[in-house]
Amino acid sequence: MSNSDLIPRLRSGDRRALARAISLIETGGPTARALLAEAYPCAGTAHLIGITGPPGAGKSTLVTSLTQEWRRNGATVGVIAVDPSSPFTRGAVLGDRIRMQALSGDPGVFIRSMASRGRLGGLARATADAATLLDAAGFDLVLIETVGAGQSEVEIARTAHTTIVVEVPGLGDDVQSIKAGMLEIADIFVVNKADREGAEQVVGQLRTMLHLGRREPGAWEPPVVSAVATLGRGSSEIVAAAGAHRSHLRNAADRAASAQAHAERELSAALQELVLERLRGPLWSAMVDQLATRVRDPYSAAGMLIASLKGREPEKIT
Amino acid sequence: MEHPNPTIRVLVAKPGLDGHDRGAKIIARALRDAGMEVIYTGLQQTPQMIVEAALQEDVDVIGLSILSGAHMTLLPKVMHLLREQQLHNILVVAGGIISDEDALLLTAEHGVSAIFGPGSSTHDIVHYIRSHAGKPRE
Numbered sequence: 001m002s003n004s005d006l007i008p009r010l011r012s013g014d015r016r017a018l019a020r021a022i023s024l025i026e027t028g029g030p031t032a033r034a035l036l037a038e039a040y041p042c043a044g045t046a047h048l049i050g051i052t053g054p055p056g057a058g059k060s061t062l063v064t065s066l067t068q069e070w071r072r073n074g075a076t077v078g079v080i081a082v083d084p085s086s087p088f089t090r091g092a093v094l095g096d097r098i099r100m101q102a103l104s105g106d107p108g109v110f111i112r113s114m115a116s117r118g119r120l121g122g123l124a125r126a127t128a129d130a131a132t133l134l135d136a137a138g139f140d141l142v143l144i145e146t147v148g149a150g151q152s153e154v155e156i157a158r159t160a161h162t163t164i165v166v167e168v169p170g171l172g173d174d175v176q177s178i179k180a181g182m183l184e185i186a187d188i189f190v191v192n193k194a195d196r197e198g199a200e201q202v203v204g205q206l207r208t209m210l211h212l213g214r215r216e217p218g219a220w221e222p223p224v225v226s227a228v229a230t231l232g233r234g235s236s237e238i239v240a241a242a243g244a245h246r247s248h249l250r251n252a253a254d255r256a257a258s259a260q261a262h263a264e265r266e267l268s269a270a271l272q273e274l275v276l277e278r279l280r281g282p283l284w285s286a287m288v289d290q291l292a293t294r295v296r297d298p299y300s301a302a303g304m305l306i307a308s309l310k311g312r313e314p315e316k317i318t
Numbered sequence: 319m320e321h322p323n324p325t326i327r328v329l330v331a332k333p334g335l336d337g338h339d340r341g342a343k344i345i346a347r348a349l350r351d352a353g354m355e356v357i358y359t360g361l362q363q364t365p366q367m368i369v370e371a372a373l374q375e376d377v378d379v380i381g382l383s384i385l386s387g388a389h390m391t392l393l394p395k396v397m398h399l400l401r402e403q404q405l406h407n408i409l410v411v412a413g414g415i416i417s418d419e420d421a422l423l424l425t426a427e428h429g430v431s432a433i434f435g436p437g438s439s440t441h442d443i444v445h446y447i448r449s450h451a452g453k454p455r456e
Contacts, residue, residue: 015373015374016373016403016404016405019373019374019375019376020376022376023327023376026325027324085355086350086351089350089351089352089353090325090353091349091350091351091352091353091354091355091356092350092355092356093346093347093350093356093358094355094356094357094358095358095360097357097358097359097360097371098358098359098360101359101360101367104366104367104370104371105366105367105370110374111371111374112374112375113357113375115325115355117325
C-alpha cells in the first residue's frame with residue numbers, strides 16, 4: 001500500500017487506508033505531518049466526544065451503548081480507545097474491544113485501540129490527530145475513551161467538544177465532589193451502575209456541587225444522567241444531552257473565542273513537538289550532560305538550544 | 319509495503335466457542351512485557367470479527383488460541399478472510415491443542431506461519447514474533 005494516496009482513499013471509505021494512516025500518525029515524524037496537513041482541511045465536521053472516568057467505571061461499555069444509540073439514529077461513529085503503555089517496557093495490553101463486541105460487523109463503526117506511549121494526561125500524543133483522520137473520513141461522531149483517569153487527567157477537555165465524565169457509586173465521600181480537576185471539565189455527568197446502592201447519593205452530591213458553583217448567565221449547565229450501560233439504560237438521555245451541548249456550543253456568544261483558544265493549544269502542542277524533534281542532536285546531548293553534572297541550569301541550556309535554531313531552513317511538509 | 323510502525327502490534331483472540339483464556343492472557347502479558355502493543359479481544363470471536371479487528375487495528379501479527387478442536391474449520395476461514403481483505407502481510411500464529419498432522423496442513427496449505435503447542439515457552443513465541451513480524455511474506 002503506498003502512503004501517497006491514503007487521505008483520498010480513507011475519504012472514499014477505504015478502511016484499510018484509514019487504519020494505516022492512523023498507524024503512521026502514531027509513529028510521528030514528517031510522514032505523519034504530511035498526512036495531517038492533507039487531512040486537516042477536510043476535517044472539522046465531526047462532533048468530538050470525550051469519555052473519561054476512573055478505571056472500571058464502565059467507560060468502554062458506555063461507549064458501546066452510546067454508539068448503538070447513535071447508530072439507531074443513523075449517525076456513523078469512530079471510536080478511539082486509549083489504554084496505558086507500560087512505563088518500563090513500553091508494551092501495552094489494550095482491552096477496550098472486549099466490551100465492544102456488540103459493535104462488530106457494523107460498517108458504520110470504526111474502532112481503534114491506542115496505547116498512551118508514555119504520555120500522561122489520559123491521551124496519547126497522536127489521539128487528537130487520529131481523531132482528525134476519523135473526522136476527515138466522514139464519521140459523524142468521534143468518541144475518545146481516555147485511559148482510566150483519576151483526578152487530574154483533564155487533557156481530554158482540550159481535545160473534545162463535549163466531555164462526558166463517568167462516575168460510579170462507592171468511590172468516596174462527598175468531599176471528592178468539591179475537589180478541583182476532573183469534575184470541572186464535565187459537560188455531561190453520567191452516574192453509571194445506577195442499579196447499585198449509593199447511586200442516588202452520587203447523583204445528589206453532583207447536583208449539589210453544580211448548584212454551588214457560580215455560573216455566568218447563558219452558560220451550559222451540565223446535566224447529571226443515571227445509566228446502566230450494560231443494559232443500555234440512560235443512553236438516549238446522554239445522546240440527547242450531547243446533541244444539546246453541541247447546539248449550545250454553536251450558539252454560544254464566546255464561540256469564536258473558544259475556537260481561538262482551541263487553535264492556540266493545537267499550535268502550542270505542534271510547536272513543542274517540532275522544536276523538540278529538531279533540537280535533539282549533539283548539542284542536545286551536550287546540554288543534558290551539563291545539566292546532569294550541574295555545570296549548567298535548565299533555562300540557560302534551553303536558551304543555548306533555541307539560539308542554535310536560528311538560521312535553519314524550515315522543514316518542508318508537502 | 320513499508321512497515322510503518324516500529325512498535326509491533328499484535329491481536330490476540332480466541333476463535334470459536336471454548337471458554338478458557340488463561341493461556342491467551344499469559345501470552346498477551348508476555349508480549350506486553352516484550353514491548354509489544356497487544357489488542358486483546360477476548361473469548362468467542364468469529365473469524366469475521368477477528369479479521370475486522372485486525373484490519374481496524376492495523377496489526378502486524380494475529381495470535382490465535384484455540385483449544386476446542388475446531389481449528390481445521392476456524393483457522394482456514396480466518397486465513398481466507400485475510401486474503402479476501404488483502405491483509406497479506408499479517409503474520410498469523412496459533413497455539414493450542416493441535417496435532418502434528420493438522421499443524422503441517424495449516425502451515426503448508428493455509429498460510430499459518432507457526433503453531434505453538436502445549437509446553438511452548440513464551441520466550442520462544444516472543445522471539446519468533448520479533449524475528450518474523452512486519453516482513454513481506456508474499
